[in-house]
Amino acid sequence: MESEKPRTIAYLCPSCRQLVIVQRSRFQLAAADSRLPCPCGKSELKLKPLGDRFEAEIPCAFCGRSHRVQCAAADLLDRRAMAFTCAASGLPCCAVGEEAQVYAAARRMEETADQLSGEGEEKGTFLNEVIMHEVLSELKDIAARGGISCTCGSREWSLKVDHSAVQLRCARCGGVLRIPAACDDDLEDLCCRTTLTIRGRE
Ligand SMILES: [Zn+2]
Numbered sequence: 001m002e003s004e005k006p007r008t009i010a011y012l013c014p015s016c017r018q019l020v021i022v023q024r025s026r027f028q029l030a031a032a033d034s035r036l037p038c039p040c041g042k043s044e045l046k047l048k049p050l051g052d053r054f055e056a057e058i059p060c061a062f063c064g065r066s067h068r069v070q071c072a073a074a075d076l077l078d079r080r081a082m083a084f085t086c087a088a089s090g091l092p093c094c095a096v097g098e099e100a101q102v103y104a105a106a107r108r109m110e111e112t113a114d115q116l117s118g119e120g121e122e123k124g125t126f127l128n129e130v131i132m133h134e135v136l137s138e139l140k141d142i143a144a145r146g147g148i149s150c151t152c153g154s155r156e157w158s159l160k161v162d163h164s165a166v167q168l169r170c171a172r173c174g175g176v177l178r179i180p181a182a183c184d185d186d187l188e189d190l191c192c193r194t195t196l197t198i199r200g201r202e
């Protein structure tokens, strides 16, 4: 029976940067507070049932803080996949749902974190390693201050790193902002910015 399948919950530990993926039954989640610690012992996700809602406290690898958020119990317990997003950066920082969907979402979280930190790429992948590294760290600062949004109103986005540029893609409308990361001028342009706006699709 569909409802007997456990729920899968994933977040990225801000301390050790590993994915924490756990399974709990609907009954376990609904019956009592859950604490889902990272094996490193330095972070834990908390879920608290509040009748028809849940309160979650999520350690966030993107801004380094914890987010206390609420969602409908029906979403947390029954939706195929849902995500909590970082209030500062707009990036998904926790996924809940069916196993396959959550694993896919968790891999995207890990990729985004790797790309933002300039890790997870082979050496020689970038046209200019130093500039790319600086551009990513600048982007991370702007994201952590909540400076990235789309003209469609969305503040959720994903990030993809290319050979000589970074692409920010709006999670709602698919609009793309391309940020060149090849030369000193590219970095200087970015350093003057406190906000970045993705031009959304109509
Ligand atoms: Zn950890």
Ligand SMILES: [Zn+2]
Residues within 6 Å of the ligand: 060, 061, 062, 063, 064, 065, 067, 085, 086, 087, 088, 089, 093
């Ligand atoms: Zn955050």
Ligand SMILES: [Zn+2]
Residues within 6 Å of the ligand: 150, 151, 152, 153, 154, 170, 171, 172, 173, 174, 175, 198, 199, 200, 201
């Ligand atoms: Zn958009």
